[in-house]
Amino acid sequence: MKFNSVIIGGGLAGLVAGISLQKEGLSTAIISTGQNALHFFSGSFESLREPAPRIAELFSEAGIGIHYSEGVRLMPLGTFREAALSLDDVSIFPTSHFARKALIVGVTGYQDFFGSFLAEGLEKKGIQCRLRNFSLPELDTFRQSAGEMRSVQIAPILDRVWESAVREIRVLLKDEDAVILPQIFGFQDISVPGKIRREIPAKVVFAGTMPPSVPGIRTQRLLKRRYETLGGTYLAGDEALSAHVHKGTVHSIVTKNLDSHYLEADNFILASGGFFSKGMKSNPFQILEPVFGLDVEFASDRNDWYDPDFMKDQPYMGYGVRTDSSLRAIAGGEMMENLFAVGSILGGTRPELGSGAGLAIRSALAAVDEILKTGKR
Amino acid sequence: MNANEYDVIIIGGGITGAGTQRDCAMRGLRTLLIERSDIATGATGRNHGLLHSGARYAVNDAESAEECIKENMILKRIASHCIDETDGLFITLPEDDLSYQQVFVDSCRKAGIGAEIIDPDLARRLEPSVNPDLIGAVRVPDGSVDPFRLCAANMLDAKLHGGQVRLHSEVTGFIREGDAICGVRTRNRISGECEEFRAPVIVNACGIWGQHIAELAGVKVGMFPAKGALLIFAHRVNNMVINRCRKPSNADILVPGDTVCVIGTTSTRIPFEECDHVAVTPDEVTLLITEGAKLAPSLSSTRILRAYAGVRPLVSADNDPSGRNISRGIVCLDHETRDGLKGFITITGGKLMTYRLMAEMATDAVCRKLNVDKPCRTAETPLPGSEERSYEAVARKIWEKPSMAQKAAAARMGTSASRIRTGDRSDEALICECEEVSVGEINDAIDRLEVSSLTDLRRRTRVGMGTCQGEFCACRAAGLLAKAHGCVERERGDLVDFMRERWKGNFPIGWGDTMREAEYTQWVYKHVLGL
Numbered sequence: 001m002k003f004n005s006v007i008i009g010g011g012l013a014g015l016v017a018g019i020s021l022q023k024e025g026l027s028t029a030i031i032s033t034g035q036n037a038l039h040f041f042s043g044s045f046e047s048l049r050e051p052a053p054r055i056a057e058l059f060s061e062a063g064i065g066i067h068y069s070e071g072v073r074l075m076p077l078g079t080f081r082e083a084a085l086s087l088d089d090v091s092i093f094p095t096s097h098f099a100r101k102a103l104i105v106g107v108t109g110y111q112d113f114f115g116s117f118l119a120e121g122l123e124k125k126g127i128q129c130r131l132r133n134f135s136l137p138e139l140d141t142f143r144q145s146a147g148e149m150r151s152v153q154i155a156p157i158l159d160r161v162w163e164s165a166v167r168e169i170r171v172l173l174k175d176e177d178a179v180i181l182p183q184i185f186g187f188q189d190i191s192v193p194g195k196i197r198r199e200i201p202a203k204v205v206f207a208g209t210m211p212p213s214v215p216g217i218r219t220q221r222l223l224k225r226r227y228e229t230l231g232g233t234y235l236a237g238d239e240a241l242s243a244h245v246h247k248g249t250v251h252s253i254v255t256k257n258l259d260s261h262y263l264e265a266d267n268f269i270l271a272s273g274g275f276f277s278k279g280m281k282s283n284p285f286q287i288l289e290p291v292f293g294l295d296v297e298f299a300s301d302r303n304d305w306y307d308p309d310f311m312k313d314q315p316y317m318g319y320g321v322r323t324d325s326s327l328r329a330i331a332g333g334e335m336m337e338n339l340f341a342v343g344s345i346l347g348g349t350r351p352e353l354g355s356g357a358g359l360a361i362r363s364a365l366a367a368v369d370e371i372l373k374t375g376k377r
Numbered sequence: 378m379n380a381n382e383y384d385v386i387i388i389g390g391g392i393t394g395a396g397t398q399r400d401c402a403m404r405g406l407r408t409l410l411i412e413r414s415d416i417a418t419g420a421t422g423r424n425h426g427l428l429h430s431g432a433r434y435a436v437n438d439a440e441s442a443e444e445c446i447k448e449n450m451i452l453k454r455i456a457s458h459c460i461d462e463t464d465g466l467f468i469t470l471p472e473d474d475l476s477y478q479q480v481f482v483d484s485c486r487k488a489g490i491g492a493e494i495i496d497p498d499l500a501r502r503l504e505p506s507v508n509p510d511l512i513g514a515v516r517v518p519d520g521s522v523d524p525f526r527l528c529a530a531n532m533l534d535a536k537l538h539g540g541q542v543r544l545h546s547e548v549t550g551f552i553r554e555g556d557a558i559c560g561v562r563t564r565n566r567i568s569g570e571c572e573e574f575r576a577p578v579i580v581n582a583c584g585i586w587g588q589h590i591a592e593l594a595g596v597k598v599g600m601f602p603a604k605g606a607l608l609i610f611a612h613r614v615n616n617m618v619i620n621r622c623r624k625p626s627n628a629d630i631l632v633p634g635d636t637v638c639v640i641g642t643t644s645t646r647i648p649f650e651e652c653d654h655v656a657v658t659p660d661e662v663t664l665l666i667t668e669g670a671k672l673a674p675s676l677s678s679t680r681i682l683r684a685y686a687g688v689r690p691l692v693s694a695d696n697d698p699s700g701r702n703i704s705r706g707i708v709c710l711d712h713e714t715r716d717g718l719k720g721f722i723t724i725t726g727g728k729l730m731t732y733r734l735m736a737e738m739a740t741d742a743v744c745r746k747l748n749v750d751k752p753c754r755t756a757e758t759p760l761p762g763s764e765e766r767s768y769e770a771v772a773r774k775i776w777e778k779p780s781m782a783q784k785a786a787a788a789r790m791g792t793s794a795s796r797i798r799t800g801d802r803s804d805e806a807l808i809c810e811c812e813e814v815s816v817g818e819i820n821d822a823i824d825r826l827e828v829s830s831l832t833d834l835r836r837r838t839r840v841g842m843g844t845c846q847g848e849f850c851a852c853r854a855a856g857l858l859a860k861a862h863g864c865v866e867r868e869r870g871d872l873v874d875f876m877r878e879r880w881k882g883n884f885p886i887g888w889g890d891t892m893r894e895a896e897y898t899q900w901v902y903k904h905v906l907g908l
Contacts, residue, residue: 040897042905075907077852077869109803111816111853120865149806210852211901275896282888284663302659306887310880311873311908314899316892356904 002264003027003233005371006253008240008291009271009279011036013343013360015223017269019058020368022230029233029263031240031255036277037344037360041216042208043183044073047358048085055085055361062226063190064219072096074180076114076208078121084358089183089193089206089215099178099203101128105169106182108135109149112210113182122180130176134168136161155187155214162192166199178203184214190222240272240291249337250292267338267371270294270321270329271364274344280319287319292339294321295330297349320347326370327363340367382575383409383541385743386561388548388590389582390414391421392524392729395531396736396755397582401743402538403758404751409574410532410540411563413547415833417528419584421729422836423687425607425632425639427618428452428460428520429730432467432492433625435484441706442488444731449518451733451756458762458771458791459527463633465519465618466500467492468511470671473623478513481622485517492517506615506673519618521634524729525836526789529826530760533793537761544827546572551579551594557719558594567829578743581723585652585690591723596716598723601691602652606661607641608669608886611680611844614638619672628668636812636843637682640669647688657684657885680890682846683882692726707731709738713746720746762791771795780805785813789839790821797821808857809850811843819854823861831855831875846879848898852906869908876902 005021007014010032021028050068051059059066065088072080073092083092091098102122104115119129138161139154158165162185169179183206186192197204228234238257243250252262270292272279281290287298287305298319299305305316321341322330327350329341342363346353353362385401387394390412398410412418431445453460469475478494485492493516500507500514507514532542545566552560552573560575581590581598591598613633621629632639643661662684670677692708708726712718724739737753744751765771772779772787775795779787782805787794797817798804804817822828822837831847831854834840840854841847851872859868880895887895902908 037900040901040905042907046904077872077906077908078865079907081907109806111806111808111856114852114856116856116859116865117869120859120869208905208907210849211905213905275893276900278893282892284659284888302888306884308881308884310877310899311903314895316887317896317899 001029001258001261003029004265005267005269006031006263006265007269007271008253009036009273009277009343010224010234010236011220011271011273011277011343011360012038012223012357013364014269014271015220015227016058016361016364017271017342017368018227018232019062019223019230020365021371022227022232024372026371027231029235029265030227031235031238031253031263033239033278034237036220036273038216038220039213040211041213041219041357043090043213043215044084044086045358045361046084046356047354048361049083051085054365062222064222067092070094074118074121074205074207076117076210078114078117078119080121087215087219089186091205096125097127099127099176101130101176102178102180103173103176103202104129104131104180105172106131106133107139107154107184108133109139110154110182111149112151113207118180118207127178130174132172134165134172136164136168138164150212151182151184151209151214152187152212152217155184158185159187159189159192162196163199166196169200173200173202176202178205180205180207182207182209184209187214187218190218243268243292245292245331245336248334250339253291267340269364269367270339270341270345271343271360272345274317274347277344279345280321282316287316289321289345292329292336293331294341295333296321318348320349321345322349327367340370342367381573383407384576384747385578385580386411386574386576387580387582388561389584389587390416390528390532390542390544391419391582391584392417392528392531392732393584393724393727393735393739394580394582395528395535396732397580397724397739398535398540399531399538400736400740400753400755402535402540403754404740404744404749406743406747406749408535408540409576410535410542411546411548411561411574412542412544413566415544415829415836416532417525417836419586420687420689421524421528421584423607423685424524424605424729425630425641426521426524426634427630427632428522429728430465430517430519431488431490432465432481432485432515432517432519433620433630435488435490436481436624438706439484439488441728442484442490444707444734445728446488446490446518448731448734449520452522453520455756455759456522456527456530456763457759457766458768458788459523459530459760461521461634463520463617465517465620466504466507467515467517467620467622468500468507468672469513469622470508471510471512473621475513478515478622482515490517504615504617504619506675507619508671508674513622515622519620521618521632522729523634527760529837530762533825534761542827545829548590548593556717558721578720578722578746580739580743581721582725582739584725585688587690587723587725588649594712594718594721596712596718596721598692598710598725600725602647602649603689603691604645604647604651604655604686605642605689606657606665606684606686607639608662608665608681609683609685610638610640610676611682612637614673614675614679621672628665629672631669631672631676635839640665640672640676644689652688655686655688657686659885662885681886682844682891684885685882690725707735707738709735709742711742762793764792782807782813782815786815786818790818796825808853809838809840809843811845811850812839814838814840814850816857819857820861823858828858830871831858832878834858835875841875841879845894846883846898847875848894848901851875873908876908
């Protein structure tokens with residue numbers, strides 16, 4: 001099977017690269033193992049602010065509403081962070097004093113929404129809070145089995161019965177001018193959060209929960225749908241195992257499912273993520289990139305990989321594969337002509353590209369530009 | 378009688394102190410236990426959790442071996458909900474001397490330990506994880522014990538007998554009258570509150586920290602801190618304890634416990650200053666994995682969950698402060714006869730295994746001083762939760778059709794599981810999925826077991842001890858604690874402390890899947906939840 005570009009990794013970076021190349025009429029395939037960082041997405045694109053027109057267009061064409069303004073956003077444990085480019089689910093406020101009184105509403109038995117923490121954070125800002133829960137008969141089956149009250153289990157139900165949820169919330173609402181709800185609405189039906197905002201006579205704020213992230217999974221699905229609509233080939237549940245490389249040029253990829261059918265391409269994009277996504281692996285002696293054996297920068301003494309304080313920046317989280325300035329990967333000190341590394345596999349090696357979701361989008365677009373400019377078409 | 382006056386004050390909330398308080402309280406004394414941190418924070422919570430049969434000591438230390446097997450049989454009766462009767466194997470590998478096996482078995486039998494030579498084939502069938510190259514095997518009545526649960530059950534029983542407990546209170550000095558100690562001054566490490574408590578007898582049960590407490594009282598007890606490092610694996614690889622049949626050495630015991638297994642230990646003398654901050658070094662990690670894989674080869678490819686270390690309270694055996702003669706045996710010092718200081722007793726040395734015997738010896742000494750003539754009943758009276766031996770029977774008695782989580786609760790709490798509130802469905806929601814701990818069980822611990830932080834809660838319920846190391850459950854449990862204590866701000870700080878404490882045991886083994894999990898946790902807590 002031959003493509004113009006083969007992308008390893010189906011998360012944010014891989015999908016942004018795939019969509020952009022397909023839009024230019026290039027044929028691509030994405031190899032995705034399954035879970036990726038969008039499954040624990042906060043709803044805000046860290047290190048991105050006002051979106052460049054092409055980023056705004058990319059998300060709007062995928063049906064994903066994003067916005068940015070100066071201000072702050074409310075975090076799940078009741079703290080505030082500076083605003084970043086965010087999904088429409090995430091509210092940005094000019095100041096942290098955005099209401100007089102807030103009603104915080106959780107779902108009975110759902111432990112992953114931290115109402116009391118939110119209340120404490122808001123009350124520090126002078127916002128009076130009241131905590132309540134609602135329950136719906138449709139959610140009772142989950143409560144019977146104690147381990148199943150999780151965001152992804154209840155969100156599909158709430159998509160269907162959101163109107164009953166709104167009724168319950170309206171009964172609870174007194175003179176509050178803001179209602180804080182968990183980000184568990186709009187899993188399949190993206191119109192639900194907007195409808196809830198319209199139906200509740202107060203400012204509605206969706207606050208984050210423990211992962212899995214409902215807005216993150218929805219974003220992943222919409223990007224994937226957009227990619228496939230453009231004709232991209234998304235190989236879900238497959239894994240890149242190794243590559244055929246000759247004189248600094250990658251010819252093909254061997255995957256777990258395709259067995260002896262290699263994926264050939266003119267260009268390759270490595271968007272396989274950090275340690276969690278297995279884009280990088282480690283053993284007691286070294287940190288390595290498993291598919292191509294790319295050069296990785298890391299401290300030789302393992303004691304230097306960590307800071308003993310959990311709250312400090314951890315050196316290992318900054319480790320990533322080496323590239324040149326055009327994001328072409330480097331193996332054994334030699335530049336790989338047609339292999340580009342993007343997203344969190346870069347670690348902190350390219351601080352000018354930002355971190356988290358910002359790094360994923362910026363580096364993916366930079367690699368796409370490089371392919372369009374210099375790569376084979 | 379003043380509210381701050383007791384018959385006896387016990388300093389130290391490890392298993393020895395908790396056991397001593399229970400014994401004293403059961404003999405009718407008014408007791409107070411003072412602990413500077415939480416229960417089981419010292420050596421009590423930092424060992425293998427091995428229920429020794431005594432076999433390990435049989436060849437070199439017959440006295441310890443006999444103590445162990447006696448206590449082994451007692452604990453199986455009185456602490457069944459803290460114990461897993463797994464039995465153990467002492468295996469001989471090709472590089473070991475097989476002739477040691479006979480010496481070992483003879484010594485075991487002399488000490489009263491049932492030791493049976495079995496065919497290596499049978500050993501492989503009984504314990505499939507064992508090194509298949511073994512050339513000899515002996516089966517002994519080893520088992521595993523949850524020291525946190527054991528300590529909490531002792532403390533709880535002392536409370537049921539009228540005992541009082543002051544956790545997070547540090548002894549800052551003693552009150553003296555002439556040649557007698559008659560009270561202590563304390564400072565609460567959370568609230569800063571200073572208090573005084575009086576009693577005619579005070580027991581120093583502080584493990585390695587006992588030397589410092591003795592110094593505060595003006596007497597000298599020569600102790601020698603010996604660090605032991607251990608690793609926890611993320612799976613219960615073995616179902617029987619596996620030991621090497623040779624002279625005791627480093628990293629030659631593998632103990633299954635709940636959902637995990639533990640390999641250890643090393644032994645390194647350390648300076649006193651390090652006792653509060655023992656850390657595991659990369660060299661120790663390497664040694665533990667290499668030696669552990671000789672007992673069960675699959676350990677070399679099993680994910681490691683955590684590294685930790687404890688400090689053994691070794692004491693000079695013969696009252697000799699120079700410490701030329703170090704013993705691992707029990708040391709009970711009456712400082713009146715030894716140093717001319719009235720009202721002060723030190724109980725130290727010994728092992729987790731022999732805590733009950735140590736408590737009995739200390740309580741006998743207390744009673745002699747108080748002229749109380751009551752017999753010790755701790756060897757026959759079950760601890761709260763252990764009235765019934767089978768946890769499945771317990772679960773069936775409480776719930777008509779017990780769920781997995783309810784069975785897990787019954788295994789952890791024994792008959793006390795009947796106290797878990799039910800009826801409201803939200804009590805059944807799971808907080809910790811790795812260990813299947815419910816809202817009800819956590820609220821019960823908060824109500825009865827003196828919980829002031831997430832770390833305290835972990836010691837009592839196993840929340841955060843499983844595969845995810847608190848990643849998912851810590852926030853949920855923090856929500857419950859915030860509600861119970863009515864203070865979110867303190868709880869947010871507590872959550873930070875808890876994650877810091879978990880990381881301390883993770884980073885020494887931070888590679889492979891542990892690093893994956895750590896990256897996820899760090900990202901979620903800092904960037905998604907905004908801690």
